[in-house]
Amino acid sequence: MHRTVIIGGGFGGLYAARALKHENLSVTLVDRRNFHLFQPLLYQVATGALSPGEIASPLRVLLRKQKNAQVLLADAVDLDVTGRRVILDKGDVPYDSLVVAAGARHFYFGHEDSWEPVAPGLKSLEDATRIRHKILYAFEAAEREPDPEARRRWLTFVIVGAGPTGVELAGALAEIATDSLRHDFRSIHPEESRILLLDALPRVLTAFPESLSAAAERQLVHLGVRVIPSVRVTAIDADGVTYSTATSTERIEAHTVLWAAGVKPSPWGEILSRRVGAELDRVGRVKVNPDLTIPGHPEILVVGDLAYLEQNGVALPGIAPVAMQEGRYAASVILNRLRSRPVKPFSYFDKGYLAVVGRNSGVGIIGGVKVHGFIAWFVWLFVHLMYLAEALNRALVFLRWGYQYVTFYRGARLITGDDDPPTTLK
Amino acid sequence: MHRTVIIGGGFGGLYAARALKHENLSVTLVDRRNFHLFQPLLYQVATGALSPGEIASPLRVLLRKQKNAQVLLADAVDLDVTGRRVILDKGDVPYDSLVVAAGARHFYFGHEDSWEPVAPGLKSLEDATRIRHKILYAFEAAEREPDPEARRRWLTFVIVGAGPTGVELAGALAEIATDSLRHDFRSIHPEESRILLLDALPRVLTAFPESLSAAAERQLVHLGVRVIPSVRVTAIDADGVTYSTATSTERIEAHTVLWAAGVKPSPWGEILSRRVGAELDRVGRVKVNPDLTIPGHPEILVVGDLAYLEQNGVALPGIAPVAMQEGRYAASVILNRLRSRPVKPFSYFDKGYLAVVGRNSGVGIIGGVKVHGFIAWFVWLFVHLMYLAEALNRALVFLRWGYQYVTFYRGARLITGDDDPPTTLK
Numbered sequence: 023m024h025r026t027v028i029i030g031g032g033f034g035g036l037y038a039a040r041a042l043k044h045e046n047l048s049v050t051l052v053d054r055r056n057f058h059l060f061q062p063l064l065y066q067v068a069t070g071a072l073s074p075g076e077i078a079s080p081l082r083v084l085l086r087k088q089k090n091a092q093v094l095l096a097d098a099v100d101l102d103v104t105g106r107r108v109i110l111d112k113g114d115v116p117y118d119s120l121v122v123a124a125g126a127r128h129f130y131f132g133h134e135d136s137w138e139p140v141a142p143g144l145k146s147l148e149d150a151t152r153i154r155h156k157i158l159y160a161f162e163a164a165e166r167e168p169d170p171e172a173r174r175r176w177l178t179f180v181i182v183g184a185g186p187t188g189v190e191l192a193g194a195l196a197e198i199a200t201d202s203l204r205h206d207f208r209s210i211h212p213e214e215s216r217i218l219l220l221d222a223l224p225r226v227l228t229a230f231p232e233s234l235s236a237a238a239e240r241q242l243v244h245l246g247v248r249v250i251p252s253v254r255v256t257a258i259d260a261d262g263v264t265y266s267t268a269t270s271t272e273r274i275e276a277h278t279v280l281w282a283a284g285v286k287p288s289p290w291g292e293i294l295s296r297r298v299g300a301e302l303d304r305v306g307r308v309k310v311n312p313d314l315t316i317p318g319h320p321e322i323l324v325v326g327d328l329a330y331l332e333q334n335g336v337a338l339p340g341i342a343p344v345a346m347q348e349g350r351y352a353a354s355v356i357l358n359r360l361r362s363r364p365v366k367p368f369s370y371f372d373k374g375y376l377a378v379v380g381r382n383s384g385v386g387i388i389g390g391v392k393v394h395g396f397i398a399w400f401v402w403l404f405v406h407l408m409y410l411a412e413a414l415n416r417a418l419v420f421l422r423w424g425y426q427y428v429t430f431y432r433g434a435r436l437i438t439g440d441d442d443p444p445t446t447l448k
Numbered sequence: 449m450h451r452t453v454i455i456g457g458g459f460g461g462l463y464a465a466r467a468l469k470h471e472n473l474s475v476t477l478v479d480r481r482n483f484h485l486f487q488p489l490l491y492q493v494a495t496g497a498l499s500p501g502e503i504a505s506p507l508r509v510l511l512r513k514q515k516n517a518q519v520l521l522a523d524a525v526d527l528d529v530t531g532r533r534v535i536l537d538k539g540d541v542p543y544d545s546l547v548v549a550a551g552a553r554h555f556y557f558g559h560e561d562s563w564e565p566v567a568p569g570l571k572s573l574e575d576a577t578r579i580r581h582k583i584l585y586a587f588e589a590a591e592r593e594p595d596p597e598a599r600r601r602w603l604t605f606v607i608v609g610a611g612p613t614g615v616e617l618a619g620a621l622a623e624i625a626t627d628s629l630r631h632d633f634r635s636i637h638p639e640e641s642r643i644l645l646l647d648a649l650p651r652v653l654t655a656f657p658e659s660l661s662a663a664a665e666r667q668l669v670h671l672g673v674r675v676i677p678s679v680r681v682t683a684i685d686a687d688g689v690t691y692s693t694a695t696s697t698e699r700i701e702a703h704t705v706l707w708a709a710g711v712k713p714s715p716w717g718e719i720l721s722r723r724v725g726a727e728l729d730r731v732g733r734v735k736v737n738p739d740l741t742i743p744g745h746p747e748i749l750v751v752g753d754l755a756y757l758e759q760n761g762v763a764l765p766g767i768a769p770v771a772m773q774e775g776r777y778a779a780s781v782i783l784n785r786l787r788s789r790p791v792k793p794f795s796y797f798d799k800g801y802l803a804v805v806g807r808n809s810g811v812g813i814i815g816g817v818k819v820h821g822f823i824a825w826f827v828w829l830f831v832h833l834m835y836l837a838e839a840l841n842r843a844l845v846f847l848r849w850g851y852q853y854v855t856f857y858r859g860a861r862l863i864t865g866d867d868d869p870p871t872t873l874k
Contacts, residue, residue, distance in 0.1 A: 165521075
C-alpha cells in the first residue's frame with residue numbers, strides 16, 4: 023500500500039491527512055505535539071479570554087475514525103532521501119509520498135539570544151501561557167509597587183510588530199486594562215496603563231489596503247493604544263525597548279515587551295535544502311513548484327508556512343486558509359499521481375481576510391468587499407468558531423465569548439508556570 | 449481600622465475573607481498564586497477531563513465586590529510577632545489579626561529528593577498538568593515502542609496511596625484506558641493497561657467505614673484496577689516501584705508512578721513554632737485552641753490543613769468542608785473579639801463525606817447514611833458543581849461533564865510543558 027507520511031499536525035498537515043480519508047493508502051502523521059493547535063485564537067489564550075484546551079484538540083481524536091491514519095508523537099529530525107525514510111528522534115518511518123507541513127516559529131533577526139528571553143513571541147501554547155503570565159503578573163507587581171516610576175514601568179506594555187497578531191494583542195491588552203481589570207485592584211488604576219504598538223513600516227496591517235489600515239489604526243487609538251510606525255527596534259531588555267526613528271533614538275521604560283514582528287520557517291527548510299537541494303527564499307521558506315512539489319522530487323510536497331509560492335506575482339501569505347487549501351491540494355496531487363491522472367497547478371481561492379481589533383471592531387475583506395467595525399468583528403467571530411476542530415470546543419468557546427461580551431470578564435486569567443513569580447521580574 | 453491579614457487563598461483563607469465582607473475592618477489576602485484552586489477537582493485536570501482554568505478562579509475576581517478586601521500576589525515568608533507584621537518576599541504587611549491558612553503539600557517520608565522527580569503528587573495546577581503529561585505521554589511512547597516488554601512498562605500505572613485522591617486517580621485512569629482512548633491508537637490496545645493501587649494500610653479509603661471501603665474496592669476491581677493493600681513502598685525510580693509485604697519484596701516495572709500517599713503542612717507550621725512557640729503535631733500541623741487561636745496569641749488563628757484540632761477525640765481531617773467552616777469561624781472569632789462578645793469553641797458540622805470511583809460509582813456518607821454506586825456519584829457531581837466558585841466555571845464544567853458522560857470523551861488531553869517530550873522518558 024502507498025505510504026504517505028505527513029510532518030506536522032497544523033492546518034496544512036491535518037487537512038492533507040483528512041483529505042486522504044477514504045483512500046486506499048496509509049497515512050502517518052508525525053508531530054512533536056499530541057494536539058492540533060488553532061493558532062488564530064492563540065492571542066485569546068495569551069490575553070486570558072480562552073483556556074489552552076479550548077483551542078487545541080488531540081490529533082488522535084481528530085483522526086480517530088480515519089482507519090488508514092496513524093498518529094506518531096515524535097520529533098522528525100532528518101530525511102534519508104535514498105532510503106525514503108523520515109528519521110525520528112527514535113526510529114524512523116518509511117514513505118512513498120512525503121508532505122512537509124512543519125510550519126514556522128518567530129524570528130528575532132539575529133537577536134534570538136538576548137531578545138527572546140525578555141520579549142516572547144506567540145506561536146505555541148507555552149508561548150501563550152508565558153505571555154499571559156507576563157501580562158497578568160505586571161498588574162500584580164504594579165499593585166505592590168509604591169514607587170510611581172517603577173509602577174509606571176509595570177503598567178507600560180510594548181508590542182513590536184503591527185501585523186494581525188500585534189494588532190490583536192494590542193487591542194486585547196487595551197480591553198484588559200480598561201474593562202476586565204477595572205474593579206480588581208485597590209492601589210492602581212489599570213486603565214492608566216500605556217499600550218504601545220511599534221512597527222518598522224509606516225502603517226499597521228500592511229497586508230490590507232491603506233483605507234483598512236487607517237480604519238484599524240483609528241480603532242486602536244479609540245481603545246487607547248498608541249501606534250508608533252516607521253521605527254526600528256535596536257535593543258530590548260527586561261526594563262524596556264530602544265528604537266530609532268529617521269531622526270532620533272528613543273527609549274520606552276517597560277517590563278512587558280511582546281514580540282509579533284518576525285517569522286522564521288521550521289528547520290525543515292534547511293533539511294530539505296541539504297538533502298534534496300531545495301531552494302530557499304530569503305527567510306528560509308522552500309520554493310516549490312506550482313504543484314507544491316520540490317523540483318526533481320515529485321514525491322515530496324511542502325505546504326503551509328514553510329512553502330514559498332507566488333501567485334499573480336505575489337507570495338502567498340502564511341495564514342491558515344492558505345495552509346488548509348495547500349494541504350487538501352497536496353492530498354489530491356498524491357491521489358492523482360497514483361491514478362496516473364494529470365495534476366493542475368495549485369490555485370489559492372481567497373475567500374477573504376480579517377483582523378479583529380477589539381470588541382465590535384475589526385477590519386477585513388470579505389469576497390472582495392472591504393468591511394470594518396462591527397460587521398468585520400462579527401464575521402471574524404463566526405468564522406473562527408466555525409473552523410474550530412471540535413464541537414465541544416465550539417460550545418466552550420461560544421460560552422466564554424458570550425459571557426465575556428456581556429460581563430467584560432476574562433475567565434482564564436491564571437498565572438501558572440514553574441517560574442512563578444518569574445525570578446527576573448522580582 | 450482593624451487590619452486582618454490572611455495568608456493563603458484556599459478554602460480556609462477565601463471563606464474567612466468573604467465572611468468579613470460587610471464589616472468595618474480591612475482584609476488583606478496574601479497568596480503566591482493569583483487564583484483560588486478548587487482542589488477536589490484537581491484529579492480531573494490530571495486525567496484530562498477538565499482544563500486548568502475551569503477549576504481555578506482569580507482571587508481578585510472572587511473578592512472584586514468586597515470593598516474592604518485587598519489581594520496581594522506575594523510570598524509570605526516570615527512573621528515579626530512583636531511588630532505584628534507578616535514579612536513578604538518584598539516588603540511586609542502589618543496586622544491586628546492574622547489568619548494563617550497556608551495549607552499543605554505532599555510528603556515523601558524523607559524520600560523527597562529521589563521520589564518526587566519520578567512520582568509526582570497532586571496538590572497544584574502544575575502538578576496536575578505534569579501528571580496529565582506523564583499519563584498521556586506513556587500511551588504515546590507505548591504506541592511507538594516495538595518491544596513488548598518495554599511497551600508493557602509504558603502501559604503499567606502505579607498509584608501509591610489509596611485515599612480519596614489515589615482512588616479517584618486509579619478510577620479515572622481505568623476509564624481512560626478502557627473507554628476514552630479505546631479507538632485512538634493503532635499499534636497498542638490501551639485497554640491492556642495495568643493500573644495498580646498500593647497502600648500501606650489493609651484497605652482503601654480508611655477514613656470510611658469498612659463496608660464502604662469494601663464497596664469502593666469492588667468498584668475499582670470492576671473497573672480493572674488491581675488493589676494491593678498492606679505494603680510498604682521501599683524504592684521508586686523511573687522504571688518502577690519496589691515494595692515489601694509482610695513476607696516478601698516485590699518489584700513492579702512501570703514508567704508512570706503517581707504519589708497520593710503523604711501530606712505535609714506548609715512551612716508556616718515551622719514559622720509559627722519558631723516565632724510564637726506554637727506546638728506542632730507529628731506531621732507538622734499547628735495544635736490550636738478550640739477557638740483556632742494559638743495558645744498565648746489570641747490574635748493569630750490557624751485554619752484548614754495546617755491546623756490540628758481534635759473533636760470527640762478524633763483529629764479533624766484535611767478536607768475542604770473543614771477548611772471552609774474553619775475559615776468562616778475564624779472570621780467570627782475576630783468580629784466577636786472586636787465587639788467584646790464571648791466566643792464559642794469551633795464545632796465542625798459534618799454534612800457528609802464522598803469519594804468518587806468512576807462513572808456512576810462512588811461511596812459516601814450523606815447526613816449519616818451510607819451510600820454507594822450511582823447515588824454517591826451523582827451527589828458528588830452535584831455538590832462539586834455547586835461549590836465551584838464562579839458561575840462561568842460551573843457552566844463550563846457542566847458542559848464538559850455532560851459531553852463526557854455521553855461520549856466518554858476527555859477533551860483536555862494536552863501534553864504541554866517545557867519538558868515535552870520529557871527527556872527522562874525518552
